[in-house]
Amino acid sequence: MMEPQWLDIGPVDQLPALGARTLPVRGGQEIAIFHTANGEVYALANACPHKAGPLSQGIVHDTTVTCPLHNWRISLVTGQALGEDKGCVPVIPVKIDGGRILIGRAEALAGVA
Amino acid sequence: MTQIQKPHLVVVGNGMAGCRAVEEILARDPDRYRITIFGAEPRVNYNRIMLSPLLAGDKSFDDIVINDLAWYADNAIDLVSGDPVVAIDRKIQTVTARSGRTESYDRLLLATGSDPFIIPCPGHDLQGVVTFRDMDDVGAMLRAAASEDDVPRSAVVIGGGLLGLEAAHGLSLRGMTVTVLHLMPTLMERQLDEAAGWLLKNALEARGQTILTGADTAEIYGQGKVEGVRLKDGRDIPALLVVMAVGIRPNVKLARDAGLAIGRGIHVDDHMVTSDANILAVGECVEHNGNVYGLVAPLWDMCRSLADALVATPSGYTGSVTSTKLKVSGIDVFSAGDFSGGEGCEDIVMRDASRGVYKRVVVKNDRVIGAVLYGDTQDGNWYFDLLKRQQDVAEIRDALIFGQAFASGGAASANPNGAVAALADDAEICGCNGVSKGKVVAAICGGAETLDAVRACTKASASCGSCTGLVEGLLAITMGDDYAGERAAPTVCKCTSFTHEDVRRLILERELKAIPQVMQALHWTTPDGCSSCRPALNYYLLCAWPGEFVDDNQSRFVNERMHANIQKDGTYSVVPRMWGGVTNPKELRAIADVAEKYEARMVKVTGGQRLDIFGISKEDLPAVWADLNAAGMVSGHAYAKALRTVKTCVGSEWCRFGTQDSTGLGIKTEQMTWGSFMPHKFKIAVSGCPRNCAEATIKDFGVICVDSGYELSIGGNGGIKLRGTDFLCKVTTEQEALDYCAAFIQLYREEARYLDRTAPWVERVGLEYIKQRIVDDATGREALRARFLYSQSFMQDDPWAKRAAGEEYKLHQHLAEIRPTPTPSRPVMELA
Known part of the structure; x- marks a missing residue:
């Protein structure tokens, strides 16, 4: 049986502007869904590569989130730490369809036994 | 001997x-x-x-x-x-x-x-005719500016040279209607060419002064004292003050x-x-x-x-080449050397009408012999230095007019201090006090490692201050990384070239009332700022427009957004307010119940005399708050750049040494100040006697009770850099202690930079300044207090109660949850 490639996780209007919400994955890594000023939506593993800080609680600016624990800046597009810091957080593909947020199923379930 | x-x-x-x-x-x-x-x-x-x-x-x-x-x-x-x-x-x-x-x-x-030259016209000895030479003259001008009996407070300044224009500017700022009479067709004709003189005239007229060139004074008239000036062409200008600034002898x-x-x-x-x-x-x-x-x-x-x-050893004076700067704030004019032109002279001119810039450099035999700069005088020192050193400029001639950074081929422009680094040792840094670059550098090497220290030992930048940037540049070059900067003119962040002070001033002046509006008006270089400037702007707007500005939650750091303190594992700690550090069985029971019900992993007594409940998940926060609210407790703002705690001792109610009711005053102070957002966290303490058990001398605002009243002190800090408070003053009543506290907090709220604690702020602006604003100026103090209380009327709403009632629920609930099941065709989505 073909598994659907995308998971519908809810309507875009449930995301605060310039903010983020969380999406726990039972048995896996919690995901953070970000909403930028331009209305774009991105998804990253909700754990900073530095000390696993919850990126969903950081300040979103442009296409970057600043981790709330130690101010690492992480690109929402690539998951890479910016500036002097080195590290990378998994990116989950996102698309918007009819006002609904769809995320890549395989990436979202990565690591789930 | x-x-x-x-x-x-x-x-x-x-x-x-x-x-x-x-x-x-x-x-x-x-x-x-x-x-x-x-x-x-x-x-x-x-x-x-x-x-x-x-x-x-x-x-x-x-x-x-x-x-x-x-x-x-x-x-x-x-x-x-x-x-x-x-x-x-x-x-x-x-x-x-x-x-x-x-x-x-x-x-x-x-x-x-x-001596100032007095035109011997009729009426030159009338009362109200002054020169501009010493303190007594300034006193006479200030008295005229303050006089109330003559309704149109108008002044005539005779002489449109450097001194006359500065006098006119000062009188104009003091509220007088000023007319400048100048005999020649161009203002400051000895220092400026026609083009720069014209720009200057326009700029001064735009500021409300009347400038009459080609104006020849016939007489000053009046009965015993000045009533006006008549020109030879018959024009008549009424005035109660005439300033003669036509030259000196x-x-x-x-x-x-x-x-x-x-x-x-x-x-x-x-x-x-x-x-x-x-x-x-x-x-x-x-x-x-x-x-x-x-x-x-x-x-x-x-x-x-x-x-x-x-x-010492005779050196011999060989004459001086001079340069001139007009000290009229906001109008930058510089001139040096000879710009009358003549055979063999070449003019290099640049104009930028939209910026109001005019630059003219006169070159003869590949040497700079004169320069006139209007609107952008940054390179004045450099031209003057080239002129004095008679340096051959053939190689940089093409780029000369664009200034030092450009002419030196980019090396200087990459490093903002390049310009000052390139100056010769004998180049003059401070024109007011005649201090050379070499002297400033020697002072820095000799241990003067701050702006103030350099000012104290060389006087450089101690007068008009226009060379402060150059001195800072020299500090930076000489000390390298050891010099972090101080006037710091630190910009808010990399998104802008404005300083905190600029931004705060412009928010008020231009009535900017939203973060995007500030960013647009002040040319932010990023679309929506960064995690440094957004919280700062949010605070500045909140402080500037109490009751009007709607707090932007997404521009707050996580703790202020979540109204709790994030911990390293992503859970939160919760600190309910305990007024003055006093609690009761009902509150303690509620805290104990919350700790058990939500499986708090620790309850800790804080340094601020309250209890901190650790290990609460963000989803549980609203429920925790509802339970605490039910027992009458509100947010302790332990997470905010705001009033934290008011620490107290038991004072005269229990203690055999207590002189006043320190606990009661602490509670009143906390009730007045809670909920007020500030540039950084703010701690208060009230000790009941000089034994100071509440440690009031390391708080932002400390009160030490004595028999005869209350000793107030400010700017303490027990953190990274220990700093004892500075004594502010002593007051006799509780109400005064509260009033001074409110005024001091408001001054800090309005003038400190975001993320400045009071300690560095007080050190930067100086204790004397704070005393002047809070202690000496009773009217100002009352106004500050009134503004604080007005602002507080919007702030003293428990944020926990609103969250417990469902506000901002998206911040606390998951968007959804993914539960993979054995039937992979239908992963279960559960919307929160």
Whole structure:
């Protein structure tokens, strides 16, 4: 049986502007869904590569989130730490369809036994 | 050697030249002479070129004092002020003052300066006609500006040169209607060419001054005092004040009466010696090689040569090249050298109309011989330096007009300090006080590692302050990474070139009321700021527009957004408020219940006399708050740049040493101040006696009760950098203690930079400033207090109660949850 490639996780209007919400994955890594000023939506593993800080609680600016624990800046597009810091957080593909947020199923379930 | 045996140096003139000469002599040999200084004015030596900012209200007299009484005392100088010397007897080597006092001299130094020129037109001696030369003149102008009996408070300034325009600017700022009369067709024609003069005229007219060029004064009229000025073409300008600023003349009367050689000024040789070998002269009263100077820079050169010849190795004065800067805030004008043109001269001109910039550099034989800059004077020092050094500019000629950064091929532009690094050691940094780059660098190497220290030991940037940036540049170059900057003119962040102070001022001036509006108006370079500027702007707007600005939650750090303290594992800690550190069984029971119900992993007593519940998930926060609210507790703001705690001891209610009810005052203080957002966290403590059990002397605001009242102190910090508080004042009642507290908090809220604790802020602005605002200025204090209480009327809403009632639920609930199931075709989505 073909598994659907995308998971519908809810309507875009449930995301605060310039903010983020969380999406726990039972048995896996919690995901953070970000909403930028331009209305774009991105998804990253909700754990900073530095000390696993919850990126969903950081300040979103442009296409970057600043981790709330130690101010690492992480690109929402690539998951890479910016500036002097080195590290990378998994990116989950996102698309918007009819006002609904769809995320890549395989990436979202990565690591789930 | 005893005092008596030292030769006696008598100085006639307690002005800038006389005192500077003495300073230069003392710097070379402090023990050579016994020194007496006679001054006509009844006051210590002050910086005459700073009279303009004094008139404009930018400075006070104390700010412009060069040498206070302590300086005279420390150097054993006998100061005879308010008693001008009226005669010199060269035969027996004595001087006699107006009072009859006579002093014999071994060496006599004349520094009599110059007198303002008075046009001998009818009415020039009426009451209300003043010059612009000394403190008394400024006093007369300020009285006129403040007079209320004449409804149109108008003034006429005769003379559109440097001095006249500065006087006009000052009077205009003091609220007078000002007309400037200038005989020539162009303002400042000796310093500016026609184009720059025209730009200047337009700029001044735009500020409300009336500028009449080609205006020839016929008479000043009035019955006993000035009523107006009539021009030769018949025009009539009513005025109650007339300022004559048409020029100065060397004051040579004393020298002439003594039979010294005189031309336009007192003749001196290269070592500032007059025709009498025992008599020297410096400053505006002298004529050297046919030149008479009316600016400050030549005076410094003369004093150096004089001191070299007198007590060290003679260096010889060779004349000065001068430059001019107009001290009218917001109008930048610079000129130096010769720009009259002529054979072999080439003009290089650049104009930028939209920026109001005009630059003209005159080059002859590949050397800069003159420069006029209007609107952008940043490169003035560089042109002046090229001019003085007679440097060959053939190679940089094409780029010369674009300034140093560009002409030096990018190296300088990449490094903002490149320009100052490239200056020669003898290049002048501070024009007001004649301080060279080499001198500033030597002072820094000698341990003056802050702006203030450099000011204290060289006076560079201590007067008009326009060279502060250059001095900071030298600090940065000389100290490298050790110099972090201080006036720091730190910009808010990399998104903008504005400083915190600029941004706060512009928010008010332009009535900016939203973060995107600020970013648009102030040309932010990023679309929506960054995690540094957004919280700062959010705070500045909140502070500027209480009751109007809607807090932007997404511009707050996580703790303030979540109203709890995030911990390293992503859970939160919760601290309910305990007023003055006092609790009761009901509150303790509620906290115990919350800790069990939500499986808090720890309950900890904080340093601020309350309880902290650890390990709460963000989803549980609203429920935790609802339970705490039910027991009457509200947010403790332990997470916010806001009032944290008011720590108290038990005071007179229990303690055998207590002098006042410190607990009660602490609770009242906390009830007044809770909920107020600030530039950073703010802690208060009230101790009931000087034993100070509440540790009030390391808080932002501390109260120590004594028998006779309350001692208030400010700016303490127990954190990274321990700092004891500074004593602010003592008050007698609880209400006063509360009022001063509110006023101090509001001053901090309105003027500190975001993320400044009170300790560095107080150190930066100075305790005296805070005292002046909070203690001396009762009206200002009351206004601050009123603004604080007004702001508080919008802030004292428990944020927990709103969240518990469902506000911002998206921040606490998951968007959804993914539960993979054995039937992979239908992963279960559960919307929260």
